[in-house]
Amino acid sequence: MKFNLAIVLVALAAGLAAQAYPTPAQAAPLAAPGDLFIRNATVMTASHGTLERTSILVRAGKIAAIGANLDAPAGVAVIDGTGKYVIPGIIDEHSHTAIDGGVNEGAPSISAMAHIKDVINPHDINLYRQLAGGVTIIHQLHGSANEIGGEDAVLRLKWGLPVDEMLYPGAPQGIKFALGENPKQTANPHGRYPATRQGVNDAIRTAFMAAQVYKKQWDDYRAAAARGEAVYPPRTDLNLEPIVGILEGKVLVHAHSYESQEMQALIDDSDEFHFHIASLEHCLEAYKIANELKSHNIGCSTFADDWSYKMEAVDGIAYNAALLEQKGVRAAINSDSDERARRLYQDAAKVIHYGNVSEETALQTITLNPAWMLGIDKTVGSIDVGKDGDFAIFNGDPFGPSALVEKTIIDGRVFFDRAQDLAHRKSVAEYERLFQPLLSLGLADDSDGGGNQ
Amino acid sequence: MRTEIAGIIAGLAICAGAQCPRGSYAFTHANVITVSGSRLSGANVVVCDGVITAVGADAAVPSGAQVVDASGMTIYPGVVDGFSQYGLPAPAANAGRGGAGGGRGAGGAQAIAAQNAEIAGTLDGIAANDPRRYIDPEAAGVESDRMTAELLDPPSTLSAVRDSGILASLVAPADGIFKGEAAVVNLMGPDAAAMLVNPHAGEVMELAPAGRGGYPSSTMGAVAVYRQTLLDAERLRTEIGIYAKAGEKGLPPPNYDPKTMTLLPLLAHQQAAYFVASDWDSILRALALAKEFDLVPTIIGATEAQKAIPQLQAAHAGVLVSLAFAPGGGGRGGFGGGRGGASPEMAAEQRAAAETAPAELAKAGIAFGFTTQGMNANQNVFAQAKLAMGKGLSEADAWKALTLNTAQAIGAGSQLGSIEPGKIADLVVASGDPLGEETVTNKWIMVAGKLLPVHPAPAANGGRGRGGRNGEGQ
Numbered sequence: 005m006k007f008n009l010a011i012v013l014v015a016l017a018a019g020l021a022a023q024a025y026p027t028p029a030q031a032a033p034l035a036a037p038g039d040l041f042i043r044n045a046t047v048m049t050a051s052h053g054t055l056e057r058t059s060i061l062v063r064a065g066k067i068a069a070i071g072a073n074l075d076a077p078a079g080v081a082v083i084d085g086t087g088k089y090v091i092p093g094i095i096d097e098h099s100h101t102a103i104d105g106g107v108n109e110g111a112p113s114i115s116a117m118a119h120i121k122d123v124i125n126p127h128d129i130n131l132y133r134q135l136a137g138g139v140t141i142i143h144q145l146h147g148s149a150n151e152i153g154g155e156d157a158v159l160r161l162k163w164g165l166p167v168d169e170m171l172y173p174g175a176p177q178g179i180k181f182a183l184g185e186n187p188k189q190t191a192n193p194h195g196r197y198p199a200t201r202q203g204v205n206d207a208i209r210t211a212f213m214a215a216q217v218y219k220k221q222w223d224d225y226r227a228a229a230a231r232g233e234a235v236y237p238p239r240t241d242l243n244l245e246p247i248v249g250i251l252e253g254k255v256l257v258h259a260h261s262y263e264s265q266e267m268q269a270l271i272d273d274s275d276e277f278h279f280h281i282a283s284l285e286h287c288l289e290a291y292k293i294a295n296e297l298k299s300h301n302i303g304c305s306t307f308a309d310d311w312s313y314k315m316e317a318v319d320g321i322a323y324n325a326a327l328l329e330q331k332g333v334r335a336a337i338n339s340d341s342d343e344r345a346r347r348l349y350q351d352a353a354k355v356i357h358y359g360n361v362s363e364e365t366a367l368q369t370i371t372l373n374p375a376w377m378l379g380i381d382k383t384v385g386s387i388d389v390g391k392d393g394d395f396a397i398f399n400g401d402p403f404g405p406s407a408l409v410e411k412t413i414i415d416g417r418v419f420f421d422r423a424q425d426l427a428h429r430k431s432v433a434e435y436e437r438l439f440q441p442l443l444s445l446g447l448a449d450d451s452d453g454g455g456n457q
Numbered sequence: 458m459r460t461e462i463a464g465i466i467a468g469l470a471i472c473a474g475a476q477c478p479r480g481s482y483a484f485t486h487a488n489v490i491t492v493s494g495s496r497l498s499g500a501n502v503v504v505c506d507g508v509i510t511a512v513g514a515d516a517a518v519p520s521g522a523q524v525v526d527a528s529g530m531t532i533y534p535g536v537v538d539g540f541s542q543y544g545l546p547a548p549a550a551n552a553g554r555g556g557a558g559g560g561r562g563a564g565g566a567q568a569i570a571a572q573n574a575e576i577a578g579t580l581d582g583i584a585a586n587d588p589r590r591y592i593d594p595e596a597a598g599v600e601s602d603r604m605t606a607e608l609l610d611p612p613s614t615l616s617a618v619r620d621s622g623i624l625a626s627l628v629a630p631a632d633g634i635f636k637g638e639a640a641v642v643n644l645m646g647p648d649a650a651a652m653l654v655n656p657h658a659g660e661v662m663e664l665a666p667a668g669r670g671g672y673p674s675s676t677m678g679a680v681a682v683y684r685q686t687l688l689d690a691e692r693l694r695t696e697i698g699i700y701a702k703a704g705e706k707g708l709p710p711p712n713y714d715p716k717t718m719t720l721l722p723l724l725a726h727q728q729a730a731y732f733v734a735s736d737w738d739s740i741l742r743a744l745a746l747a748k749e750f751d752l753v754p755t756i757i758g759a760t761e762a763q764k765a766i767p768q769l770q771a772a773h774a775g776v777l778v779s780l781a782f783a784p785g786g787g788g789r790g791g792f793g794g795g796r797g798g799a800s801p802e803m804a805a806e807q808r809a810a811a812e813t814a815p816a817e818l819a820k821a822g823i824a825f826g827f828t829t830q831g832m833n834a835n836q837n838v839f840a841q842a843k844l845a846m847g848k849g850l851s852e853a854d855a856w857k858a859l860t861l862n863t864a865q866a867i868g869a870g871s872q873l874g875s876i877e878p879g880k881i882a883d884l885v886v887a888s889g890d891p892l893g894e895e896t897v898t899n900k901w902i903m904v905a906g907k908l909l910p911v912h913p914a915p916a917a918n919g920g921r922g923r924g925g926r927n928g929e930g931q
Contacts, residue, residue, distance in 0.1 A: 028767070104738055105675055105677065106676055109672070109674060109675045109681070110674050115681075117681035118673075118680075119677060119681070122681075122742065122745075122746070123680065166741075234699060234703040234707060237692065239692055240692065241685075242685045
């Protein structure tokens, strides 16, 4: 009897816990892009200013109309935006959330063969928590242990749906690079080359030279095969394929960096090997070489006010993003954190606080600019007709001290609803109130392996 | 082989000592749990030359047969274990090859040397098309050229396992991304060759670092090793085709690297693909990566399989559920990629949920089997199966999972897992039905027609008799 009661209780607990993750039946209606009408809100577009008392119509997941005098078509769900602020869904340009089994493949210095897309955990509760912070897209990056790390993923936080439905369709493939102390110091525990900052750049240059040799092998093979010659193909090399992709302009480079001279060294490499750097990550000293970033069309994805946590971060300043914007360099504010991702709108507000940039510029650091760095700014990142119906709806000014996200919407579907979440929390509390006395009596203690009644 | 069995069946009426050089037996007047058919009472089970020749109340006892009076007793088919290391040397003994189990020992040093050479040798390595340029395959856990049939080294401690009722298993080493070629074995000795039911049963894989130091150190790195290794095997297949087309001249012969050469039957669907994967995400990952190379996977571990039922069905995947029901645990996590670091409360929840997996799979019509992988020496297969029955698994489905379904999942469905004519005589004579009764004692064990007494202690069902398995607790 005691044992059976324990089973019932634990099963109930498991059932309740399972509610935190939507069942397939609950998630299924969210799979297809939806229709939605947001009425009479303050709309911060991130591209053409802030529009008061404006409505937004979403059709089949895309923004179909924006205007003051829109009417909700029959049959389309309506959200009353009166008194609310609508911003584009927040894009966290630098995330390591929901990556299974290690963020770094740290053993070799070049680990381009590792793919984040293979190890995404769509059930990580942090994805839901970040939805609660208005985040709709995260840029999942390999760690910074390798000069050239693994391939990235651009993930929409469609909580409850399979990974394939969460990957941003058509997002260009990106890859992580890392400069400076992290790859250098990771060398020691793994006993790998290189172990100096100058060696870091050598490793990168050697990898590009290797990719050139490899690419030529394949070009030669294809030419010979086309001539009808009996030849063996070269070996497909998963560690060089992405680097060939960089050389061919198909793979975007996102390079972890702190000091300006290492950024400059990578820019020199990009000139030598003719590739483009989409973004520098962290880039705390980017303000020192803003002109060079501008001339090479490189973005900087940085922190709002986080510096001096290690030697190579001592020259970080809270004015970095604002100074870059003044020079015409696109800046993003990222989280690099499961937790900080939930309040990126506050970090964006700090750019205004320190650098006195416009609200729109600040908003762009967490929406349009990260979209541009990821190569998806034509379809997402601002509230414009034709773009994805991705929004965060706030209870008030998102840069105000008491801002709260009420709803987070992707492709016209509501994936986070604060009111529903609060109601669910109430039911969890009620469960605990009812069953905690029994649990505390030890009746539900199943920790010795079960079955030892 | 088949025709031999058919011949034996045809000659069953006159089967006697002369026709059965390896022995003739008759178990009489028993309750028989056939698993493949209905339960019988007062039935005889007749065995000739290690093969069951007749089952039923009217099955004639051949003259000259050794008769075991099983009145009042129950005969059940030997439990088939979906994955184990029975009869293999302990992992430390494997360390000669690439430092298996050596942590950062020999394998780690090799890996470091390989990585030091990596950058400096990159250009040369590419020019030479050297597949080992940045992967030290053995340190990485690519052991595809390791053959279980060659590694078997009985007698180990098989008798304790046998006495608990487990008489056959899919066996392969536990470590590595490509663990090697698995074999289906009968748990007997001392002759390794006599154990083999199928020496080429398939390749067992696991998308997790082998833990030998060096590359890969992450799950995504392990996936990359898996992908690169199979791409290398595909390239060898391409080379063989090109060489044949060229009339085997004018080109150097294909590069028959043993670690890729041994994977060609896998790619050609001539061997089964087993993936050790326990938690939800590991299962989904294994299904996706099997599909990438057009493999039909059988999932070993499958502790959260109930969450992946639609995907398992879509993949036509086999499922072998770990009777440990323990997805979590400390350190690296549970068996087969379980999540580590779960609190006791979470672990209890996960275990309770895991115990529901068999019933959920049965409800969905998935013919799953069981494996002891991850169980500890104090756990017993029947006691563990009863936990799943407590969560709604029927006794009939539990029997199938313990025997016939597992036999089918390891490609031995025509040979093992039920009591019917033509099957290998793996039988247990017990005091009762170990799933239906509280205290059941095994009396006699027959493995491939060899009759063995059960060791005096510990033998009782629910006791602590499983024991003795090598290579557990990875």
